[in-house]
Amino acid sequence: MTAIDNLRSDYDATPYVSNSFPQSAPGTLAAVAHLFGLQPPDVGHARVLEIGCAAGGNIVPFAAAHPHAEVVGIDLSEVQIEAGRARVQALGIENLRLIAGDIAAMDVAALGAFDYVIAHGVYSWVPDDVAEALLATMRAGLTADGVGYLSYNVYPGWKAKEVVRDAMMLAAGASQVPEDKVRHARGMADFLSEVAPAGGVLAAIMAEWQAADEGFGDSYLLHDELETFNTPRYFYEVLARANAHGLAYLGEARPEVMIPANHGPKVAEYLAANGVTAQVLVEQYLDFVTNRTFRQSLFVPAERAPQIDYSPTAERLRRLHVAALVPPIDGPVRLDDSRQEFRQADGATLFTNAPAIKAALDVLTERWPWTLSHDELVVATRQRLLDAGTQPSPDLPAHIDDLTRVLVMQGQAHYRLDPVRPETAGTAFRIDESSRRAAELTGGFDDAATFNRWHETVPLEPLDRQLLPLLDGSRDEAQLIEALLAAGAGTGEVVTEWVRTLGQRLAELKLG
Ligand SMILES: C[S@@+](CC[C@H](N)C(=O)[O-])C[C@H]1O[C@@H](n2cnc3c(N)ncnc32)[C@H](O)[C@@H]1O
Structure with missing residues (x-):
């Protein structure tokens, strides 16, 4: 062969x-x-x-x-x-x-x-x-x-990972049966983790590998880690x-990983002080920094290379349709000059005193997981400020530009050149037909999952495996509860609560 x-x-x-x-x-x-x-x-x-x-x-x-x-x-x-x-x-x-x-x-x-x-x-x-x-x-x-x-x-990150791969390959030997290969490989990894001297290089390598392995299925282990070719x-x-x-x-x-400042001020300072400015070289340095x-x-x-420009202009940013979940961490948004902190996608916080920025973050968060264009965000932010009795500054569009730049370049936003909304957005008890059918198709399996408009795979909890296939818009809340009960999905209390919280869950799964 x-x-x-x-x-x-x-x-x-x-x-x-x-x-x-x-x-x-x-x-x-x-x-x-x-x-x-x-x-x-x-x-x-x-x-x-x-x-x-x-x-x-x-x-x-x-x-x-x-x-x-x-x-x-x-x-x-x-x-x-x-x-x-x-x-x-x-x-x-x-x-x-x-x-x-x-x-x-x-x-x-x-x-x-x-x-x-x-x-x-x-x-x-x-x-x-x-x-x-x-x-x-x-x-x-x-x-x-x-x-x-x-x-x-x-x-350089794979240098250390190769140690584990080589050891696992040794243990798997010539075994041709996938289950045996996985068993021997995992056995070797467990053995090395157990005997690695504390504080040594091997212990650090194995700790990292074990942490990652928690999410590895057998197919991933076989193909990504143990495949004959892994170069x-x-x-x-x-x-x-x-x-x-x-x-x-x-x-x-994910352009945010290309930016030195996103890896800490010391990194950006060192590269600048040492004249490391060419994008490719900067990124090769960053690969060492982040292992x-x-x-x-x-x-x-x-032929396109001469047109590439790594400093996005405001005009380019304005073409984006942006979605971001940036809720305040201390109660409702206050549209005054007080300092307020907001939680970003990666768990870090962003703070501001500016009412316009706070209002824009509130508008984005309310709209999440769907997008707003630059103009939509400006209009909705202006309205929010007026409703709160605050006169918006004529510089509002420029402030929104600054906010968009931060969210995009720090990787805190989802963005596209076209709006992202499911066809069924705002329609109760209905999700996009292809997402519904995918849920129906996989619902009976352990790895039941569907997908959403953000191109994400959405694993399904047991009750959603039965509920999502029913979301074709033909049933109201009572009928959904009745259908789940008839299917023996759970007690009346559990099923009712599950259907009642459906809207919130669909937003979290970015399905509706
Ligand atoms: C590690 S899997 C990744 C699959 C998928 N892209 C993903 O990330 O989930 C590699 C895939 O490449 C396919 N592949 C390997 N060699 C190929 C070749 N010469 N021509 C076409 N596909 C190939 C394999 O069959 C396998 O499905």
Whole structure:
């Protein structure tokens, strides 16, 4: 068997859990490209290709939410592609085509050009010639304004992780049975954790590994940690390879990680004092600072490189539709000059004395998880100030610009170039049909989940596995309770409370 045959049979035997990754959503790629000065293609009518799509879990939410887009997924594993096709059919999605094949041996050009090409979790886990073919396909497949997404394992963080991988591979030996491989590997990791001398390097490595392992399922362990191919590279090495294929680095899917100040004032000061200003070099330094293990980088055709500008202008920020959950930590918002603290997405706090900023944060939080345009935010903030008897300053739009810049560049907001709202927003007891059907389809399984308009996978609690499939708008609160009781979902008290708090839960899950 060739290396590719081995890989195929690994994924056929133990399919990968196929989830969605919001950082790779075309809407994310378009917003980041726009922030950095490019003119990305319209996402709603885009042609999108995902390479190594497994069972399509990452492109299904996109295809469902963008019926005028045309989506293609390719994967080596026929078993995964078949599972994906069944899912696509059950969800009634018509603009997504799944193809089984080896990216290095296919005529991808025959599929036409794509506005967005995504390869998540593939590049580091394939033989070198396939990794090269992946970059070549990305370059050849992208339209002139297209954007590619590539995620990959990086050094220096993987230096330490490789110690654990090597030890686990040793213990798993030649075992061909996936369950045995996992058992031996976990046994080795537990053994090393137990005997590692306290305070030593191994103890630190194992503590970090064990903390991460709590979230690893067997399929993740087998494919991400124990896969025959797992080749981390330094960031600059990947860039050199991409450049050789005519691809230019645009930025990270989460731009906040690119900014030295977001890693602490000392980091920013050191880089400035030592003349480290070129973006790529700055980021290579940051990889050392953060002991980075994984990157999610965006690439564009090399001809676009001269247009990339890493300082988003106010004009660019104003084009964004922004959502943010930034509630005050000490009671209702006070629209006076008193200092007030607000909790951000990462748990850190932001404080301000400015009534306009407080009002804007209140408006955003009330609207969460859906977006507001710059103009909508200005109008709603102005109204909130007037209602509180405060005359808004003529500089209000500029203050909103400053706030948007902080929220976006610190990674505290969700943002897109188009508004994000489900079709059913504001409709009681109804969620988007594709999300409802996904809940229905997976409801009977342990890993029941659906997806939302932010391209997120939403795991479902046991009661929601029964409730969400019922949310087609045909039932009122009493009928939902009755249906759950008839299905034996719980006691009257539990079921009633669950349905009563549905609205709040749907907002938390970003489903309604
Ligand atoms: C680690 S999984 C990641 C799956 C998915 N992108 C995700 O992140 O959930 C790697 C995927 O790449 C696929 N793959 C590996 N080699 C490939 C090749 N030569 N051509 C196409 N797909 C390939 C595998 O079948 C597998 O589904």
